[in-house]
Amino acid sequence: MYDSDNPFLNGNYAPWREEGEAYDLEIEGELPRELNGALYRIGPNPHFMPAGRYHWFDGDGMVHAFILRDGRAAYRNRYVRTDGLKAEMKAGRALFGGLIEQPREMSPDVPPFKNAANTNIIGFNNRLLALWEAGLPHELKPETLETIGLYDFGGKISGPVTAHPKFDPANGDLLFFGYQPFPPYVTWYRAGRDGKLLETRAIESKIPVMMHDFITTDNYAIFFVCPSVFHIENAGQGKPLLIWEPQHGTRIGAMNRHTGDVKWFEDEAFFVFHFLNAYEENGSLVVDGCRMKALDMTGTSFGGNPPMPWRWNLNLKDGSIRQNQIDEVSGEFPRLDERLAGRKHRYGYFAGGNADERTNEPGFQALLKRDYQTGKLEQHTLGANFAPGEPVFVPRDAKSAEDDGWVLAVWYDSALNRSEMIVLDAQNFTGKPVARVKLQHRVPWGFHGNWVPAVEVRG
Numbered sequence: 241m242y243d244s245d246n247p248f249l250n251g252n253y254a255p256w257r258e259e260g261e262a263y264d265l266e267i268e269g270e271l272p273r274e275l276n277g278a279l280y281r282i283g284p285n286p287h288f289m290p291a292g293r294y295h296w297f298d299g300d301g302m303v304h305a306f307i308l309r310d311g312r313a314a315y316r317n318r319y320v321r322t323d324g325l326k327a328e329m330k331a332g333r334a335l336f337g338g339l340i341e342q343p344r345e346m347s348p349d350v351p352p353f354k355n356a357a358n359t360n361i362i363g364f365n366n367r368l369l370a371l372w373e374a375g376l377p378h379e380l381k382p383e384t385l386e387t388i389g390l391y392d393f394g395g396k397i398s399g400p401v402t403a404h405p406k407f408d409p410a411n412g413d414l415l416f417f418g419y420q421p422f423p424p425y426v427t428w429y430r431a432g433r434d435g436k437l438l439e440t441r442a443i444e445s446k447i448p449v450m451m452h453d454f455i456t457t458d459n460y461a462i463f464f465v466c467p468s469v470f471h472i473e474n475a476g477q478g479k480p481l482l483i484w485e486p487q488h489g490t491r492i493g494a495m496n497r498h499t500g501d502v503k504w505f506e507d508e509a510f511f512v513f514h515f516l517n518a519y520e521e522n523g524s525l526v527v528d529g530c531r532m533k534a535l536d537m538t539g540t541s542f543g544g545n546p547p548m549p550w551r552w553n554l555n556l557k558d559g560s561i562r563q564n565q566i567d568e569v570s571g572e573f574p575r576l577d578e579r580l581a582g583r584k585h586r587y588g589y590f591a592g593g594n595a596d597e598r599t600n601e602p603g604f605q606a607l608l609k610r611d612y613q614t615g616k617l618e619q620h621t622l623g624a625n626f627a628p629g630e631p632v633f634v635p636r637d638a639k640s641a642e643d644d645g646w647v648l649a650v651w652y653d654s655a656l657n658r659s660e661m662i663v664l665d666a667q668n669f670t671g672k673p674v675a676r677v678k679l680q681h682r683v684p685w686g687f688h689g690n691w692v693p694a695v696e697v698r699g
């Protein structure tokens with residue numbers, strides 16, 4: 241379809257531009273009746289061939305919703321109608337540049353970047369929000385996926401909002417931050433479950449970095465300042481905006497959520513895209529995430545720096561760090577039973593196995609389940625032609641124990657060039673899937689998604 245040698249425009253990275261809906265999808269197995277709601281997924285899907293060199297992070301956000309009810313499944317997908325995409329639709333061509341290249345002909349009346357609205361999608365305040373870390377969220381209608389517009393927390397936030405906010409399990413508060421290439425580089429926010437902004441605080445990160453994720457505990461918000469450094473003076477100079485500068489090392493700031501005081505920890509340079517969770521134990525902060533030795537944004541593989549499961553133990557008394565790699569299997573897109581966000585967890589779910597050795601479909605080969613108590617690692621695979629995206633854990637009910645529920649993920653079948661949404665029983669992780677919901681087309685490799693129960697979905 242595309243003769244480009246750009247890996248982000250080929251295979252299952254290639255855009256899927258049809259929007260539509262399908263009812264009564266074919267199901268192999270049986271969907272649990274408890275799964276009453278929607279799995280929303282989002283990812284980049286360039287509507288127009290970019291003018292400059294395309295990077296995966298640049299593509300227009302498309303939402304894919306798997307709506308489950310009474311053992312039946314429907315599907316709907318739609319682009320987020322950002323102002324940028326609407327302008328491009330009107331022009332009939334790409335108007336914006338991307339992360340690694342700006343277009344040759346810039347229109348004087350458009351900014352260099354558009355809000356791609358492509359990274360994560362959450363249910364919050366009875367709304368559906370599509371997130372992108374360099375701008376404001378977009379609010380969508382949960383049932384039709386129509387775009388309502390930018391969501392600015394009642395006019396209180398105008399700057400960027402991370403794509404990885406956390407929910408405080410104690411009260412439903414939204415805990416989040418924004419980062420930008422000019423001071424203040426990092427700003428912490430807290431909003432009530434009703435969307436009212438309750439707290440804003442600047443964090444002194446010293447250098448402007450790309451900070452994709454952070455992590456919280458009951459009493460701390462933890463910011464990893466990895467040295468992927470912005471150089472906005474390079475804009476328009478044909479040089480990269482983001483440079484890996486290991487000489488800065490990585491600094492970890494633990495902000496006391498009550499006082500705002502930040503304790504800093506120093507380490508050698510490394511990079512983290514995503515954290516699994518963090519919790520407090522014996523005067524330390526325990527942080528689980530996926531650690532890379534360096535950041536390489538040039539290819540679809542991890543450039544010899546695969547993300548490895550890592551645990552940091554940050555001693556709040558003496559400022560020391562103890563850390564260890566959990567095991568030898570690489571993985572990304574770590575997800576938790578989020579009722580335990582900020583509290584001690586036992587299990588983590590990942591998409592894993594760096595697929596460098598596979599012929600034409602970079603990506604993951606397996607879903608992984610880690611038991612941090614016993615060290616046990618379980619793996620679910622479906623054959624060489626199947627590759628999964630991010631796993632999303634859904635508890636059986638509000639009172640069920642950790643890990644008592646299902647792991648939902650969209651898998652791509654390269655043999656049929658189609659995708660399936662597959663439900664695993666988390667406690668029988670290696671067993672046969674509970675249900676396989678089949679589409680007649682593929683869902684391009686995307687980033688993140690979340691389960692939103694039907695009771696929280698508003699039309």
Ligand SMILES: [Fe+2]
Pocket residue numbers: 359403404452513514687688
């Ligand atoms: Fe992410």
